[in-house]
Amino acid sequence: MDYLGDIQAFLPGVITALAGLIVIVIESLKKDSSATFWVTVLSLVAALFFSIQSLGTGLDTAFSGMLVHGGAVAFGNVIIVVATLFCVFISEDYLKGINHYYGETYALILFATTGMMCLAGSNDLITLFIGLETMSICLYVMAGLIKDEKSGAEAALKYFLLGAFSTGFLLYGMALIYGATGTTNISAIGAAASTDLLFLAGAALLLVGFLFKVSAVPFHMWTPDVYQGTPTTLTAYFATASKAATFVALIMVLSRALPVMEGLNWQMVFSVIAILTMVFGNIIALVQDNLKRMLAYSSIAHAGYALVGLAAGTPEGYSAVLFYMFAYTIMNIGAFGVIAYYERNKGMDFSEVQNLAGLGFKKPVMGIALSIFLFSLAGIPPLVGFAGKYYVFAAAINAEMVTLAVIGVLASAASVYYYLRVMVYLYFREEHKPVELFNPTLLYKGTIIILAILTLYYGIEPILPASGLMELLNSYGNLGAVTNVLIP
């Protein structure tokens, strides 16, 4: 076996895993050294470099058919690493500010990133399961980071119990699929797929496990409390990286293992779930006063928009979902980053929207950045959120699912209200009592500014005639067609 070639194919994941081990060693030798941060950043930059390098390559297998790399998976890896990198940048300052800075957190983030890359690139139910669990277990721990407060420990317990419960369903689904097809290889499952009940029951249970992880309605109950109880910058990590990884895995599984067959309409299932998720997420978000809860429900709604692309079930839909996850990652980390900044100021609970009154002019950079991110989340052109929604809904319309697209657009229009409400408080209300905002560090400010620039840039780039990104995404094309190549 060609282990060197295999390792090269999974290089970003190998780098982050090794860096995680190094971080643990450094942390045990010297507490709170800044070396942990820099090792994390360096390894992530290296991982980003190698995953960008493999962007143009076609899908291929590694580790004797356990893993696929290249193609859409490479793009998924880029999203995951970018999300992790930005979250690490803003976490350093934030976690120190709230007195919960532990070097081990970086190790957990790096291990979770390895798990996510394995999940995104899985070509076998076993890799899928282990990748998903590596990710989840690290996230359970991070949810409980503020363990001396009740909300933190409760968030961890809630996330853990419901997550483990959903793992049971996921694993049962895998067992039934294995029973129906006699193999755990995802491409081989697609070839052996049939409409007998055993296979269908297995696929349904597997999808329940997945939908729980992307917090689609009706499997979303954990999301608001967990997002609220977790340190804000890590919430950004939960909401973006883990969701992106799960969506990439979902695309890979749907397109290869669950082919469209007679008497079996996955599109219908996903349409219903997408509609429920969009409508429910947006309606509940309307009445939230806590910014973190508001963003949690908004992230449920955004999972709904991405599910619209999956419901389309076409290559166009899949590439739209990939672009959407990229867009969502950039703008959401930005929004959480600015909120984390406000929250850290002393004197008031700045995660309540009323307390943001009049703060927009105090630190103009942060105010403008938050406006950009929220406008983008609301889907207002020419920002990246608009481009993402446009491609997703266009894919649905091209797949002749006009009703779905119309409901999506309406839900998205309703969401403008709660995003703009934050802006109204920021700029058009008098402040209750004078507060001094502290100066963010250069790194923090720089990260937010870069994210804002990316939000602007990728809102315009896809509509340019020479758009490298859209060309790349479209080239990933028909994932189902490569099925036969990938069976070992």
Next chain:
Amino acid sequence: MTVYIFIVLAVLAIASALAMVINKNVVNSALFLVLNMVSLAGIYLLLNAQFLAIIQILVYAGAIMVLFLFVIMLLNVEQEEKLFDKFRVKYFLAFLLGVAVTGQIFYSLAGVTDMLPEISDKMAAVGTVEAVGDVLFTTYLLPFELTAILLTAAVVGALMIAQHKIKRTEEI
């Protein structure tokens, strides 16, 4: 003969599972779960999965359940007063969901009954330690290595969460 052994083990497994759920005392529940796992190990032996039968007893009954009992003793969890304090919609929903899932699973199993013959003889070679070890370190190398990362992360994470107070945060 195997049929009788199977029936005994299956009844034992289901009865201990039920007893675990409806027992008020947490320690008793844990012990019933151990009994359930041991009877499952017996069923694995019937299925020619000797390696897993041993691992099941070593890891599940031996390690995981000891950890459970340890935590139960450490926390000194009180006995629950009542299992069902009042009728709640939740219980009804739970029961409905449970029945629905079983029904669905049985239905999907019933649909394929005739395609499932007796346990195949091909299993003679499979299930031994040799067969498992052979593929575990070749074909399944990646998940195996990732499991190492998973366990490391779990240990580090558990230490972070369960430590009473990390002193250095107070010094900052």
Next chain:
Amino acid sequence: MLEIDWFLAVSAVMFTIGIIGVLIRRNAIVIFMCVELMLNAVNLSLVSFASYHGNIDGQILVFFALAVAAAEAVVGLAIIIAIYRNNLSVDVSKINLLRW
């Protein structure tokens, strides 16, 4: 003679008992034990399918499920200890697991 659906039926019944247990019990430790019961039920299904298909993949998946269950147990019990310190109770009805 023994047919495979017997094993699957035992597994399905145990899985259901696990689900009902998770939903009705109030003690976090017992809920977690019910999750372990569900995983065990799945393992039984996997082993019987592996036995029926005559290939080893199912047994390997069980092996990994065991490793994951061990890791989950470690983290889960640590979280339960943490919440016990804050709350002095492991009663999840005070936490409201399924709030909308």
